Amino acid sequence: MSKAGFIDPFEPREIRRLVARYGSPLLVIDCERIRVQYRRLQKALPGVQLHYALKPLPHPAVIRTLAALGSSFDLATTGEVRLVSRLGIEPQRCIHTHPIKRDQDIRNTLAAGVTTFVADNPDEVRKFRPYRDRAELLLRVSFRSPGAVSDLSRKFGCGPERALELARLAAKLGISLRGFSFHVGSQAPDPLKHVEAIEACAGLLAEARRAKLGRCDTLDIGGGFPIDYLQRVPDIKRFCAPIRQALAQLPARVRVIAEPGRYIVGPAAISVATVMGRAERGGLWWYYLDDGVYGSYSGQMYDHGHYPLESLKQGGERHASVLAGPTCDSIDVIAENVLLPKLKPGDLIVGRSTGAYTWASASEFNFFPKATVVSVNEVLGDRGTVEEV
Numbered sequence: 349m350s351k352a353g354f355i356d357p358f359e360p361r362e363i364r365r366l367v368a369r370y371g372s373p374l375l376v377i378d379c380e381r382i383r384v385q386y387r388r389l390q391k392a393l394p395g396v397q398l399h400y401a402l403k404p405l406p407h408p409a410v411i412r413t414l415a416a417l418g419s420s421f422d423l424a425t426t427g428e429v430r431l432v433s434r435l436g437i438e439p440q441r442c443i444h445t446h447p448i449k450r451d452q453d454i455r456n457t458l459a460a461g462v463t464t465f466v467a468d469n470p471d472e473v474r475k476f477r478p479y480r481d482r483a484e485l486l487l488r489v490s491f492r493s494p495g496a497v498s499d500l501s502r503k504f505g506c507g508p509e510r511a512l513e514l515a516r517l518a519a520k521l522g523i524s525l526r527g528f529s530f531h532v533g534s535q536a537p538d539p540l541k542h543v544e545a546i547e548a549c550a551g552l553l554a555e556a557r558r559a560k561l562g563r564c565d566t567l568d569i570g571g572g573f574p575i576d577y578l579q580r581v582p583d584i585k586r587f588c589a590p591i592r593q594a595l596a597q598l599p600a601r602v603r604v605i606a607e608p609g610r611y612i613v614g615p616a617a618i619s620v621a622t623v624m625g626r627a628e629r630g631g632l633w634w635y636y637l638d639d640g641v642y643g644s645y646s647g648q649m650y651d652h653g654h655y656p657l658e659s660l661k662q663g664g665e666r667h668a669s670v671l672a673g674p675t676c677d678s679i680d681v682i683a684e685n686v687l688l689p690k691l692k693p694g695d696l697i698v699g700r701s702t703g704a705y706t707w708a709s710a711s712e713f714n715f716f717p718k719a720t721v722v723s724v725n726e727v728l729g730d731r732g733t734v735e736e737v
């Protein structure tokens with residue numbers, strides 16, 4: 349990346365400047381990296397309309413950056429609906445994909461102008477009877493994926509063998525059926541589940557259309573696109589090659605959409621924490637940071653995440669060290685046995701690829717505040733903006 353005006357906020361000098369200016373802990377979002385990720389995925393999936401799933405990082409700078417590129421959005425809660433509404437995103441660009449909703453959630457979403465919803469069981473389909481003049485449904489089908497970091501098909505989705513029954517119920521109630529959706533699970537280990545699910549859904553779309561159960565012109569292939577953490581994954585173009593091939597077999601009338609979350613934001617943010625204090629225990633140096641597993645490293649608990657960690661201070665002899673969070677809970681340890689130079693209070697630790705499912709699931713346990721979010725390069729060259737979130 350060597351664009352004119354581009355400031356790399358992930359460089360040590362910029363990291364130090366941002367901490368001096370905005371304090372610690374920080375989550376630094378680089379909007380230029382968001383753009384790069386979006387364009388890479390769009391190139392790997394030509395013709396697929398990308399709906400950024402807000403859940404991994406629901407931050408206004410991310411949403412504005414993606415909206416400017418033509419992205420659509422995937423919302424799951426009334427809070428997410430309100431966030432995009434506040435930012436002036438056209439509701440036609442949004443879909444609501446939580447398979448389980450209260451009537452109030454449906455009404456809030458419709459009031460904002462968003463009309464596409466997801467259902468995965470008869471009870472949920474029936475909730476749309478009063479709104480059948482406006483609402484349209486995608487039926488979520490489950491394809492189990494025990495290898496994924498998070499197997500979303502365990503909790504949601506109806507088995508492929510029940511999907512047509514559900515489609516018939518929607519038709520009987522006069523609810524418009526737009527098609528089918530799935531989510532194979534986040535950080536998918538390979539693209540084969542996507543391919544299997546696309547092929548099965550192609551069959552369902554054809555059968556439902558033959559039976560005149562609705563327009564059936566949409567296939568939503570969900571998210572799950574993987575990124576590098578400590579372990580590397582195939583680059584996205586290669587990962588998506590079999591998916592592209594499977595999509596090419598669909599009839600031309602089928603519109604394909606996807607709901608990427610992690611892939612867009614994961615590599616586009618870093619976490620910066622400061623050493624608060626240290627102690628030598630059992631021959632190891634323990635460093636206590638102002639951010640931990642109750643904060644920006646919550647992904648270690650909820651997302652099985654292992655983030656590349658480094659000390660900004662380089663050089664010198666390295667010692668096996670422990671990085672711990674600030675709370676008084678012993679579970680709050682980020683990493684054991686990391687090789688680090690000898691640190692002192694005030695030194696900085698950087699976690700890479702921490703944009704997805706980290707800050708979003710952080711708490712303020714023990715009154716340690718969540719990291720301040722700084723967005724950089726929303727306009728190329730912008731050196732840092734903090735806003736009310």
Ligand SMILES: *Cc1c(COP(=O)(O)O)cnc(C)c1O
Pocket residue numbers: 401403404422445446531533534535570571572573607608609610611
């Ligand atoms: C979480 C979620 C996503 C995003 O998934 P990633 O694996 O982060 O790409 C997309 N769609 C739905 C319905 C989700 O729940």
